[in-house]
Amino acid sequence: MGLDDLRKPFLVAALAAVALALLTCLGSGLLVSTPSFGERVSGTLQNPAVVSLLDTFDVDPDDARDSLDATRPQDPPGLGIPALALTEGLLLLVLVITAAPLLFGERATGTVTGVVSVVGGIVLLFASIATAIIAFTALLLMVGLFLAAPFGTIAYLALFGSFDTGPAAALTSLVLALTLGCLVLLGVAQQRFWTMKGLLLLLATTALLTFVTALLHGLVPGFLASITDALAALVTAVVTAVWALLTLIWGIVGAARVLQVGRQGGAGRLTRPDVGEGAARERPDQR
Amino acid sequence: MKRVVVVGLVALALVAVVVVVGVTHPGGRGDPSRPDRALGPLAALVPAANVTVADVQGRSCWSGATLVVPTGGRCVTPLPDRATRLTICVVTGSVQVQVAGTSYGPQRVQPSRLGCTAPQPIQLYDQGSRLVVACLAGSCRLRLV
Numbered sequence: 001m002g003l004d005d006l007r008k009p010f011l012v013a014a015l016a017a018v019a020l021a022l023l024t025c026l027g028s029g030l031l032v033s034t035p036s037f038g039e040r041v042s043g044t045l046q047n048p049a050v051v052s053l054l055d056t057f058d059v060d061p062d063d064a065r066d067s068l069d070a071t072r073p074q075d076p077p078g079l080g081i082p083a084l085a086l087t088e089g090l091l092l093l094v095l096v097i098t099a100a101p102l103l104f105g106e107r108a109t110g111t112v113t114g115v116v117s118v119v120g121g122i123v124l125l126f127a128s129i130a131t132a133i134i135a136f137t138a139l140l141l142m143v144g145l146f147l148a149a150p151f152g153t154i155a156y157l158a159l160f161g162s163f164d165t166g167p168a169a170a171l172t173s174l175v176l177a178l179t180l181g182c183l184v185l186l187g188v189a190q191q192r193f194w195t196m197k198g199l200l201l202l203l204a205t206t207a208l209l210t211f212v213t214a215l216l217h218g219l220v221p222g223f224l225a226s227i228t229d230a231l232a233a234l235v236t237a238v239v240t241a242v243w244a245l246l247t248l249i250w251g252i253v254g255a256a257r258v259l260q261v262g263r264q265g266g267a268g269r270l271t272r273p274d275v276g277e278g279a280a281r282e283r284p285d286q287r
Numbered sequence: 288m289k290r291v292v293v294v295g296l297v298a299l300a301l302v303a304v305v306v307v308v309g310v311t312h313p314g315g316r317g318d319p320s321r322p323d324r325a326l327g328p329l330a331a332l333v334p335a336a337n338v339t340v341a342d343v344q345g346r347s348c349w350s351g352a353t354l355v356v357p358t359g360g361r362c363v364t365p366l367p368d369r370a371t372r373l374t375i376c377v378v379t380g381s382v383q384v385q386v387a388g389t390s391y392g393p394q395r396v397q398p399s400r401l402g403c404t405a406p407q408p409i410q411l412y413d414q415g416s417r418l419v420v421a422c423l424a425g426s427c428r429l430r431l432v
């Protein structure tokens with residue numbers, strides 16, 4: 001086997017790594033636990049900084065407790081890691097579109113990949129926009145609440161101030177390791193994958209967004225992590241929306257070419273531009 | 288294959304950075320007693336809007352910028368959701384002032400923060416907020432600042 005031959009098991013492993021990263025992001029809510037609201041209220045009122053805050057604003061601690069007791073319980077939204085599922089999903093879509101002709105043959109997949117690209121691009125674009133709106137709304141709500149000293153601040157601390165950064169760091173590390181593992185596995189499968197600039201750029205974007213999410217969780221005091229988590233989700237959603245739009249455009253161009261070839265008689269091999277690459281000539285099996 | 292090894296090592300280094308940051312910065316540190324300083328530039332995200340005379344015009348107990356509550360009485364004023372700050376001061380009388388909304392508990396404002404020489408704004412952060420003023424003694428008169 002030559003150096004440039006395709007090693008299919010590694011290509012399948014690269015796909016599996018991204019699929020696992022996607023599932024990890026989607027299932028992150030099940031792995032992170034939050035203390036009960038009652039425990040969080042007690043913890044907040046015993047926090048020396050909160051005692052100092054109440055003293056500064058001349059607030060009776062009993063009034064503060066009454067206010068928290070009447071607050072509708074909510075948990076920290078935890079949007080940052082689930083939002084990474086958008087970019088991991090997009091990466092998986094692009095990888096499947098790129099790998100399908102290599103695994104199953106161009107003739108079997110040529111007409112399908114354009115449609116998959118268009119449908120996937122539309123779904124991810126709308127999901128990204130919806131996530132961005134949800135993250136921005138949550139960000140404004142939490143920042144507004146935190147700044148509304150003293151009652152809003154203590155409500156924020158009781159509701160959202162207990163973001164569990166430990167499991168979040170473990171999950172982002174795992175997702176980052178899987179994403180970067182995919183990059184290495186693609187190189188082992190065939191080094192020419194590393195000449196696909198679009199695919200590499202999308203992989204780098206995914207890794208960077210995961211890295212930024214981890215840093216936003218870790219670099220601020222724990223009570224602010226819910227706010228920076230929503231900020232991370234917003235950034236991820238906006239960046240993924242741009243990528244999804246590009247994927248959609250490439251998908252439409254690819255589908256149009258397929259239709260054009262079909263009208264001209266459909267003779268010979270179908271060609272389409274690679275998603276994230278822009279030219280079929282750069283696909284590894286065609287060199 | 289050399290490139291694969293180099294990329295693998297860089298990838299490992301990145302993951303190590305994330306793990307180290309996660310381990311060395313556990314949650315719960317920092318000082319939340321100065322929210323404006325803690326948030327830095329993110330604080331500028333929230334628009335600030337005061338409750339104005341126009342917002343309370345025509346509401347019961349209000350006459351222009353003045354709120355008059357009879358002794359032993361109580362006045363409830365719905366506040367607009369877009370407003371983020373309310374500044375009122377007690378001109379005469381002994382009052383109990385509270386702001387309550389739908390999602391969060393009520394905030395009871397100490398009379399010491401409602402003096403007309405240096406009134407402190409009440410922060411509004413809830414949907415459907417209402418200002419509830421009860422007059423405990425004397426002729427209660429408050430002014431919207």
